[in-house]
Amino acid sequence: xxxxxIFNTNAVSNQFSTGWGLSCxxxxxxxxxxxxxxxxxxRNIALLNIDIAAIRSVVISHEHWDHIGGLWKLLEQGSGxxxxxxxxxxxxxxEKVESFKGILLESDKFSQIEExxxxxxxxAGTYKGEYLAEQALVIKTEKGLNVITxxxxxxxxxxxxxxxxxxxxxxxxSVFGGFHLKDKDSACIQKIAEKFIELKIKRIGATHCSGQxxxxxxxxxxxxxxxxxxxxxxxEL
Ligand SMILES: [Zn+2]
Ligand SMILES: [Zn+2]
Numbered sequence: 001x002x003x004x005x006i007f008n009t010n011a012v013s014n015q016f017s018t019g020w021g022l023s024c025x026x027x028x029x030x031x032x033x034x035x036x037x038x039x040x041x042x043r044n045i046a047l048l049n050i051d052i053a054a055i056r057s058v059v060i061s062h063e064h065w066d067h068i069g070g071l072w073k074l075l076e077q078g079s080g081x082x083x084x085x086x087x088x089x090x091x092x093x094x095e096k097v098e099s100f101k102g103i104l105l106e107s108d109k110f111s112q113i114e115e116x117x118x119x120x121x122x123x124a125g126t127y128k129g130e131y132l133a134e135q136a137l138v139i140k141t142e143k144g145l146n147v148i149t150x151x152x153x154x155x156x157x158x159x160x161x162x163x164x165x166x167x168x169x170x171x172x173x174s175v176f177g178g179f180h181l182k183d184k185d186s187a188c189i190q191k192i193a194e195k196f197i198e199l200k201i202k203r204i205g206a207t208h209c210s211g212q213x214x215x216x217x218x219x220x221x222x223x224x225x226x227x228x229x230x231x232x233x234x235x236e237l
Contacts, residue, residue: 001026001027001116001146001236001237002027002028002234002235002236002237003024003025003026003148003176003235003236003237004024004025004028004048004050004234005023005024005229005230005231005232005233006023006024006025006031006041006044006048006050006231007019007021007022007023007033007034007035007036007040007041007044007070007231008021008022008023008035008207008208008229008230008231009208010228010229010230011230011231012230012231012232012233013232015047016043016047016231016232017037017039017040017041017043017044017231018231019035019036019037019040019066020035020036020066021033021034021035021065021066021069021070022066022067022150022177022178022207022208022229023035023041023070024176024229025045025050026117026137026139026148027114028051028054028055029054029055029056029057029114030055030056030058030059030113030114030117030137031055031057031058031059031074032058032059032148032150033059033060033061033067033150034058034060034067034068034069034071034074035066035067035069035070036066036070037069037070037073038069038070038071038072038073038074041069041070041073041074042070042073042074042077044232047232052074052077053078055074055081056080056081056082057081057083057113057114058071058074058075058082058083058084058102059084059113059119059135059137060083060084060086060089060150061137061149061150061151062086062089062125062132062133062150062151062153063085063089063090063132063133064127064150064151067151068093071097071100071102072096072100075097075100075101075102076100079101079102080101080103081101081103082102082103082105083097083102083103083104084106084107084113084119085097085104085106086106086107086108086122086133086134086135087106087108087122087133088108088122088124088133089106089133094106106122107119107122107135108122109121110166116139116140116141117137117138117139117140118137118138118139118140118166119135119136119137119138120135120136120137120138120159120162120163120166121135122134122135123135123136123154123158123159124154125152125153125154125155126153127153132153132154134150134151134152134153134154134159136148136152136159136163136177138163138166138167139237140167140170141173141237143173143202143237144170144171144172144173145163145170145171145172145173146172146173146174146175146176146237147159147160147163147174147176147177148175148177149176149178149179150208151177151178151180151209152177152178152179152180152209153180156175156179156180157192157195160172160175160199171200172199172200172201173201173202173203173237174202174203174204174205174227174237175196175201175203175204175205176203176205176207176227176229176235177205177207178207178208178209179192179206179209179210179211179214180209180210181206181209181210181211181213181214182209182210182212182214184211184214186213189211189214190217192214193217193218193221196218196221197221202225203225203226203227204221204222204225204226205226205227205229205235206218206219206226207227207228207229208229
């Protein structure tokens, strides 16, 4: 299964739009998050020769501007696009999805959305002292489970432990996305890295809000199994 990085702070070439936030495309049909703005998102989709009409589902990890910013321009491209949200997202967000003719789907539980593609359902997180709902996406391949995260506000290890409960028989093979470690100290980052090793996770893509220190540490630890995640890059799972 192919993952294409559509939006992030760095790109493989300067022809792409970059900015804060994250967006990646799974199997050419499911967009995970939408980055901070729609112009950049649509521009990168066009530059990558991606058929936008084939994108029938958008998964929103959590309701932060850098993950939902591009959603509205995408929904303007056609009606009936499924938008997977969490029950804990704001009423304003849910109504806006419907006003843009998106099909709003929300779950607080683990669910399958396509063959071998699952959502964790809402996981409780906090941001600046307030409750924040977040979900992650899980792709099952013969190597194991592959996790894609937005910002990991509930804590990346919490998210992985929740996934392990839903898939007790499977190993987590890879994790890609934002780990939100940019404000954490070295000891905390080191502990999380040790947990990844303990969980025998084989490939890591720490990007977005993971922070420079965590990204450098994971890159050093995982070497060729580190996924850098620039716009325009892709990786196979
Ligand atoms: Zn973010
Ligand atoms: Zn966030």
